[in-house]
Amino acid sequence: MHPDPRPLVLSLAGITKRFGPLVANDAIDLDVRAGEIVALLGENGAGKTTLMSILFGHYVADEGEVFVAGADGRLAPLPGGSAEAALQAGIGMVHQHFALAENLTGLENILLGTMPLWKLSLGRRAARARIEALMVESGLQADIDTPVGRLSVGEQQRIEILKALYRNVRVLILDEPTAVLTPQEADGLFATVRRLAEKGLAVIFISHKLHEVLALCERVVVLRGGAKVADRPTAGADRAMLAELMIGRAIPARERVPGAPGAAVLRLAGVYVGRPGERDRLEHAGLEVRSGEIVGIAGVSGNGQGALAALVAGLAAARAGRVEIAGEAVTGADPLARLRAGVGRIPEDRHRDGTIGGLTIAENYVLETIGAPENQRGGLVRRAEIRARASAAIKAYDVRCPGPDAAIRSLSGGNMQKVVLARVLERAPKLVLAHQPTRGLDIGATTDVHRRLLAARARGAGVLLISEDLDELFALSDRIAVIHAGHLSAAMPTDGLDVRTVGLMMAGHGLEDAA
């Protein structure tokens, strides 16, 4: 291989970070050159975030050093433990959770921290001129005079990038930037990133989406279990190969098997939930989920998925319209009645809504059925019974834990989700409401959740799968509906459906008219 003529701008040498017995980063080397787009690929927990946190001074590395090119192009060590030092050295990062103050305008957010505190003026006019020039140069358009809390996620992200550019970054780190975007918005972002790279910006693109890595980046660095397992050009690599590097074993490609739909278990007609001003609402929604099929709901989060899930779970009532579950019309908000009617709920946030952290696994396992005769007699909890059945569930669902009496908060996300799955599926629900069931899980746990949902379908349950992950939706769903700003499209058969079409609908094209 001939040497790369572009100058090095960032070099991590032998970075090691331990948290107790866990080695989060194990002697990681990483070089980045000007104008290069490098992917940092790895599963949750592979050490990507830790590595970047060290770069930004949130953590201090136990071993190893970071070198950054100075103004003269020579590499100099970066002092650890200081966000300011990283910013001074021209390193900028767009976090997955944006570091924006929502009560400030875009302009104010961009200016934050760029000048000494004790000045009598912000110099808005000069700043505005510079930001507008940056917008033209980079192609990033954003409203900088509205409090950012009122902007769309895509626009907030553009302001985050502008914020970095305003500080003259030479290395830009993007942490899972497409997680919150529609495919079209992601394409726009990629075009911008390429444009910035051509001008000499070095970009580190953190992701676990293989097709994005292959489409955007010229080099890919793969982390697994805290160690670097690959550092190679993307040319000549393919998805299967990267997946294997990332997980450490080959994953069999899955073929979607069609379900065998029966009678409707959920039927919505002309349903309204929430007030018209709210973003998370339903407007005249119609939907049918039949037994033995999986219906996917695609959409950027916050577009009404929460309202739909709350409606089905009985946490919210429909303002108007007809809701039928298992053939019976339901009204009002009554979660217990929904449970009895045969709805199994896998909540979006398993820590907040799915489990009670301080209770044991056994207690969480019977949380939804504690009033049933098998769990209580004469108002007294049948402890031995419950523990025995929880132990059986732990075995059946392969929950890695010390036992049924362990506090559920001590479990990893994947194992916690297995407990939730066991609770929901062991009751053989007629309708499974799976809201982001694999969010934050690694590939192994994700595969397990998918297998369980398919098994529930095979058993005859109807599954309503709400997800932001289009790959997941296309892999599992028999039909897919798209939700945007409270409007729900008709459910379209997945066979013959195109990702681009879904993407356009996620951005709102052709949805308001349809509704």
Place this chain on the structure above:
Amino acid sequence: MWWDAFDILLQANFWAATIRIATPLIFGVLGALICERAGVLNLGIEGIFVAGAMAGWLAVYLGLSLWGGVVVAALVGAAFGLIHGTLTVPLGLSQHVTGIGVTLLATSAAYFGYRVAFPNVATPPRIEPFPTLDVPLLRDLPFIGPIAGQQTAFTVLAFLCVAVVAFVLARTPLGLSLRAVGDNPEAVEAQGLSVVGLRIGAVMAGSALMALGGAFLTLSAFNAFYFGMINGRGWVCIALTVFASWRPGKALLGALLFGALDAYQLRIQTIAGGMVPSQIFLMLPYLFSIAALVLVARRADYPRALMKPYFKGQR
């Protein structure tokens, strides 16, 4: 009688009293607003009022000038702010509990200090308070003149503070960082600024203003320090801060509105006192506060990070 009730509003005396009653509240609401904009609820306010009233007055009694007393009060307030800030910001203790603790501590310290200084005094010693303003031209204006003529330089300071706080919050890098740190401390940290420094600084500055509210009572409205003289004014400021949506201009409006109600109930008592028990009138300003909170607080736009401790490196 209805005419009498309306006539009160036309008396310069009523408006002068409104401003006088509002002045300590203006200081208090501004102080609370600065703390909360930075993300820290300061329930030490009631005690800091007491300590400010006592410290400012004692300093003047011991020979300092009136403005010297004002400075001493502000410093004492800032010191209690430092206590509250240290406990709630880097240590992340409950802001409610700490605030109540600071109120108890500051109140007791003030009373104790008073007793140590004057072990055997039955009637509180007096000082010469701020004189009323006598501005040429202004005093000759009809209606306005008599109102302004009853105010002191301390009140002018309160109005100046509103303008300064509004300017700093809206127009300076410091104010920008302050507003940001109460909404999203991660964003502030990510820009290389110190969350702890900003928050403690804000709590100290806000507490200094609260102490000035107390000092106004002993150095301008009255001329001595009494036990129980603060009488819930600090708590009213906490409510008015929500009413003001954390904006200095609205804070001024809220304080004046409360002052006007209080001044009005004092006067309406003399008219309707025979028919209605006076306690009903005494309740009026507080009923107003509750009603205003019920109406405003439901849709209030609280600083997002209010009462949420921030620890570096924890996301």
